[in-house]
Every structure is written in C-alpha cells, then in structure tokens.
Amino acid sequence: MNVQDYDQEEPLTTSMKPLSMCTLTVRVIKSFPYRNVKPIVLTNYDITSKSAKDLYEEVVNHISTNGAFRPFRNVQYDHMKVYTHAHKSKTVNLVINFDHDDDPSWVLDITDENKKLSHYDIANETEISLYRLEDYENFKANPEEKW
Numbered sequence: 366m367n368v369q370d371y372d373q374e375e376p377l378t379t380s381m382k383p384l385s386m387c388t389l390t391v392r393v394i395k396s397f398p399y400r401n402v403k404p405i406v407l408t409n410y411d412i413t414s415k416s417a418k419d420l421y422e423e424v425v426n427h428i429s430t431n432g433a434f435r436p437f438r439n440v441q442y443d444h445m446k447v448y449t450h451a452h453k454s455k456t457v458n459l460v461i462n463f464d465h466d467d468d469p470s471w472v473l474d475i476t477d478e479n480k481k482l483s484h485y486d487i488a489n490e491t492e493i494s495l496y497r498l499e500d501y502e503n504f505k506a507n508p509e510e511k512w
Contacts, residue, residue, distance in 0.1 A: 382489050384411070384412050384413045384483050384488070384489075385411040385412075385413055385414070386409045386410075386411070386489075387409075387410050387411070387412050387487075387488065387489040387490075387491075388406065388407065388408050388409075388410070388489055388490055389406075389407045389410050389412070389420075389487070389490075389491055389492075389493060390404050390405070390406050390407075390490075390491075390492045390493070391404065391405045391407065391420070391424050391445075391492075391493050391494075391495055392404055392448055392492055392493065392494045392495065393405060393424070393428060393434065393437050393442070393495050393496075394460060394461060394494055394495065394496040394500075395436065395437045395440050396500070397460050397461065397496075397500055397501065397503075397504035397508075398504060398509060398510055398511040399510075399511055399512075400460050400510060401436075401437075402460060403433070403434065403437060405424055405427055405428075407423075412481065412482035412483045412487055412488075413481055413482075413483050414481065415481065415482055416477060416478045416479065416480055416481055416482065417445060417473035417474055417475050417477060417480065417482060417485070418474075418475050418476060418477060418478045419478070420445070420473070420475075420482060420493070421442075421445060421473075421475040421495070424442075424495055425442060428442075440496075440497050440500075441497055442495050442496060442497055443475070443497055443498055444472075444475070444495070444496055444497065444498040444501065445472075445473040445475055445493055445494065445495050445496075446461070446462065446465075446466075446471055446472050446473065446493070446494050446496075447462070447465070447470075447471045447472075447473070447485065447487065447491060447492070447493055447494075448461065448462050448492040448493060448494045449462065449491070449492045451488060451489060451490030451491055460504075461494050461496065461501065461504075462494070463505060463508075469485075470485050470486050471485070473485060473493070
C-alpha cells in the first residue's frame with residue numbers, strides 16, 4: 366500500500382501512516398527497581414477513535430488473558446504516561462520517563478472516555494508506560510536499581 370492509497374483528508378503520522386493505523390508500544394512495568402518491563406505492541410491502532418480508557422482496558426485485558434504476562438498479573442495498574450514520542454529525544458532512564466508528571470499531554474487520564482489518544486499528541490510509534498502510581502512515586506523518591 367502506498368501513501369497515495371490512503372485517504373488524503375486524514376492526517377498522516379511520522380511514518381506516513383494515518384492516525385487510524387498507528388503502531389503503539391505499551392510498556393507494562395511490574396517493578397521499577399528490578400526493571401521488570403514487558404512490551405505490548407499494538408498495530409493498526411486507531412488513536413482517533415480510542416480513548417485512554419479504551420487503551421487501558423484493552424491492555425489490562427491482554428495482561429489477564431495472555432500467558433506470557435502471568436508474572437505481571439499481581440500488580441494493580443492504575444496509571445499511564447507517555448514514555449517517549451517517536452523520533453524525539455528519549456529519556457536516559459530505562460524504566461520510565463521522570464519528566465512531565467504534571468503535563469496533561471503526557472499523563473493519560475484512564476477514566477476519561479471522551480478524550481481521544483490523538484488529543485494527547487500521541488502518534489505512530491509512541492511508547493506508553495503502564496504502571497502502579499504508588500510504585501512510581503516510591504521509585505522516584507529513591508531511584509535505586511536492584512539486581
């Protein structure tokens with residue numbers, strides 16, 4: 366499929382794909398100190414019609430039904446935040462982005478079903494972290510990694 370095959374009315378993302386066909390990576394974080402992170406790659410994901418609540422529910426359902434995520438099921442995930450935008454600068458922390466904690470374009474409101482993912486400046490190849498907020502705050506206060 367070529368670029369000209371897409372509807373020209375729809376905005377294109379950084380890799381010339383429409384926003385209705387994005388690839389998103391959700392980084393499921395079980396443990397910050399031990400750097401237990403497992404990605405879920407979502408392809409052809411429509412960020413113009415899906416909300417953060419939709420994404421959260423789909424990812425939590427994937428964790429509870431996919432055998433590869435069995436070790437990640439004992440965490441009560443309650444927060445989502447953009448880890449990195451595609452083709453932009455990345456954080457030096459391998460687990461999570463400590464910046465932008467108060468920026469509403471980086472922290473996703475998983476209770477709002479009206480605000481679509483595209484309103485968070487999410488585009489193709491964006492990485493999003495899913496984690497437990499209490500664990501994040503404890504790790505941010507003392508970012509000591511363990512092995």
